[in-house]
Amino acid sequence: MKKPYVISNVGMTLDGKLATVNNDSRISCEEDLIRVHKIRANVDGIMVGIGTVLKDDPRLTIHKIKSDKNPVRIVVDSKLRIPLNARVLNKDAKTIIATTEDTDEEKEKKINILKEMGVDVVKCGKGRVDLKKLMEILYNKGIKSILLEGGGTLNWGMFKEGLVDEVSVYIAPKIFGGKEAPTYVDGKGFKTADECVKLELKNFYRLGEGIVLEFKVKK
Ligand SMILES: NC(=O)C1=CN([C@@H]2O[C@H](COP(=O)(O)OP(=O)(O)OC[C@H]3O[C@@H](n4cnc5c(N)ncnc54)[C@H](O)[C@@H]3O)[C@@H](O)[C@H]2O)C=CC1
Numbered sequence: 001m002k003k004p005y006v007i008s009n010v011g012m013t014l015d016g017k018l019a020t021v022n023n024d025s026r027i028s029c030e031e032d033l034i035r036v037h038k039i040r041a042n043v044d045g046i047m048v049g050i051g052t053v054l055k056d057d058p059r060l061t062i063h064k065i066k067s068d069k070n071p072v073r074i075v076v077d078s079k080l081r082i083p084l085n086a087r088v089l090n091k092d093a094k095t096i097i098a099t100t101e102d103t104d105e106e107k108e109k110k111i112n113i114l115k116e117m118g119v120d121v122v123k124c125g126k127g128r129v130d131l132k133k134l135m136e137i138l139y140n141k142g143i144k145s146i147l148l149e150g151g152g153t154l155n156w157g158m159f160k161e162g163l164v165d166e167v168s169v170y171i172a173p174k175i176f177g178g179k180e181a182p183t184y185v186d187g188k189g190f191k192t193a194d195e196c197v198k199l200e201l202k203n204f205y206r207l208g209e210g211i212v213l214e215f216k217v218k219k
């Protein structure tokens, strides 16, 4: 199956959290945010789940370094919960919303509004977005590389389907704790170690106050 090359990147605390229980996600140092924007500048798309949009209202554009273009912003949003005033819907970059084929009058109305705003709405899957099918659709739209930023639920979906090729993670010297705090990979989780995603460590280095680890996903 032809699919984009997918790099998963997060800023994570030592205890694996992506934010506090109160959704404070100030984890990466400035040096790491610049590293992230250099990755953003080298991919065709940046992908997040709707949970991240609802909690962070991210820009998903390149603003920490100079860049003459922005990657396509991709939001995975089964129930089309995206607020129409979300920053990812502004004119700074192209945006694709991936939703499910399940629909009703209200959803169709919102899809029409989004299309009038210049947003590309893609329907694939029932109940949940079919991520494998979405990857094929994005590849056929010319998106050959994607930075998957999360959050933990979407990361689980992508890892579970074997759609991630590379992992880079900045680990901050912080501990957030919190059983309910979001982690790098949430979702159902693998039941046995045999099923888990296996990685090959390719590189690691100090950055700012933390450390960056880079892996290839073993296929
Ligand atoms: N520190 C970091 O690097 C980052 C932190 N975050 C944090 O992560 C949290 C958001 O993560 P989550 O709440 O887990 O939301 P999420 O951003 O992972 O979005 C999950 C949503 O995506 C949709 N979805 C549709 N099809 C799916 C599929 N097949 N598999 C999985 N999801 C699918 C569903 O509506 C699901 O609820 C926020 O606290 C945010 O600050 C998010 C990105 C990076």
Ligand SMILES: Nc1nc(O)c(N)c(N[C@@H]2O[C@H](COP(=O)(O)O)[C@@H](O)[C@H]2O)n1
Residues within 6 Å of the ligand: 009, 010, 011, 012, 025, 026, 027, 028, 036, 048, 052, 053, 056, 057, 058, 059, 060, 061, 149, 150
């Ligand atoms: N790499 C990284 N480190 C952190 O500490 C973070 N909190 C995040 N969050 C991701 O960046 C998005 C917000 O930044 P922009 O407004 O898009 O520049 C946020 O939504 C997460 O995807 N990432």
